[in-house]
Amino acid sequence: MERFAPDDPRLSFDGIVGWSHGSGSGLLPSRMPLDRLATAMSDNLARLARTTAGVRFAVRTDAASIELDVEIGPGGSPLDVRVDGVLAHRWTGGPGRHRIGFALPAGGGTPVEVEVWLPHLSVTRIAAVTLSGHSAAPLAVDRPGPRWVVYGSSITHCMFAAGPSETWPALVAAERGWRLRNLGFAGEAYLDPVVARAVRDAPADLITLELGVNAYIRGAFTARTWGPAVCGFVETVRDGHPGVPVVVLTPLASPGREQAANSAGMTLSEARARTADAVRVLQRLGDRDLHLLDGLAVVPVEDAGRVYADGLHPTAEGEHVLAGRIGAALGKLPLPPGAS
Numbered sequence: 236m237e238r239f240a241p242d243d244p245r246l247s248f249d250g251i252v253g254w255s256h257g258s259g260s261g262l263l264p265s266r267m268p269l270d271r272l273a274t275a276m277s278d279n280l281a282r283l284a285r286t287t288a289g290v291r292f293a294v295r296t297d298a299a300s301i302e303l304d305v306e307i308g309p310g311g312s313p314l315d316v317r318v319d320g321v322l323a324h325r326w327t328g329g330p331g332r333h334r335i336g337f338a339l340p341a342g343g344g345t346p347v348e349v350e351v352w353l354p355h356l357s358v359t360r361i362a363a364v365t366l367s368g369h370s371a372a373p374l375a376v377d378r379p380g381p382r383w384v385v386y387g388s389s390i391t392h393c394m395f396a397a398g399p400s401e402t403w404p405a406l407v408a409a410e411r412g413w414r415l416r417n418l419g420f421a422g423e424a425y426l427d428p429v430v431a432r433a434v435r436d437a438p439a440d441l442i443t444l445e446l447g448v449n450a451y452i453r454g455a456f457t458a459r460t461w462g463p464a465v466c467g468f469v470e471t472v473r474d475g476h477p478g479v480p481v482v483v484l485t486p487l488a489s490p491g492r493e494q495a496a497n498s499a500g501m502t503l504s505e506a507r508a509r510t511a512d513a514v515r516v517l518q519r520l521g522d523r524d525l526h527l528l529d530g531l532a533v534v535p536v537e538d539a540g541r542v543y544a545d546g547l548h549p550t551a552e553g554e555h556v557l558a559g560r561i562g563a564a565l566g567k568l569p570l571p572p573g574a575s
Contacts, residue, residue, distance in 0.1 A: 289417025
């Protein structure tokens with residue numbers, strides 16, 4: 236039996252920027268720098284930034300079992316364990332402090348790659364990881380793939396995914412061998428400067444920005460202010476990533492909202508058009524590495540009924556539809572020289 240602190244480098248955490256102590260037991264793997272979140276002046280964004288969407292660790296081991304000491308907050312999403320890329324366990328125990336164990340197929344034989352995906356809708360702290368029944372020393376897992384940063388709303392946070400390893404960003408990353416960092420914030424994708432700077436400062440070989448649906452639903456911007464805000468967010472991101480492909484994904488279809496004016500007087504169709512206009516302005520100003528992905532090409536109006544659970548959020552099966560369509564579009568982009 237061998238017990239590891241969560242920040243032990245042999246656990247090869249990915250999708251994070253660092254660790255937070257804070258309240259509660261164990262360490263919180265952080266996907267956002269937390270020290271400047273107060274500048275967003277949103278308790279909800281601060282809470283969502285602490286959820287562990289896209290956060291996972293991997294270890295190569297011949298252990299017979301793995302055990303996790305965790306503290307999981309409300310949210311409702313499972314925890315996934317994948318072995319050599321295949322889902323082996325999905326734990327749905329819910330909030331609270333837990334010691335949970337999973338059998339592994341190696342059991343003293345040939346080492347396998349064990350990857351644990353933390354709940355993507357919950358704040359998850361880890362006190363320890365324990366391996367048992369191994370004969371060889373556990374090894375860190377090399378992660379050589381291109382680094383992919385994704386920002387967006389609940390569409391990117393993936394509310395109805397079957398599990399954290401089956402969100403559309405996780406599925407695309409697994410299919411293409413990319414290193415995912417998920418910055419999806421359900422209901423909070425308002426182009427906050429603190430998030431723009433986080434994306435700017437994150438190592439990245441490809442960046443995807445899913446924009447528009449939160450701004451429309453909450454009436455947070457007018458037709459006058461939305462386009463310039465998109466330009467400013469993208470230009471901040473670009474400051475840190477010259478030559479890196481940046482893809483702006485406009486709102487997916489939502490039939491009940493397409494022609495319905497929000498409290499700021501914009502329809503969803505207009506919000507989509509203004510988002511595309513902002514991208515074209517920056518392209519005309521010389522950004523050759525900025526790309527537009529039309530949300531209606533990903534989920535057309537006629538597909539909404541079979542893709543969505545509630546007219547807006549994809550079902551568990553819909554996540555796979557998004558992964559196939561978005562992954563195919565992103566796969567056509569040339570990554571910058573040196574992207575591994």
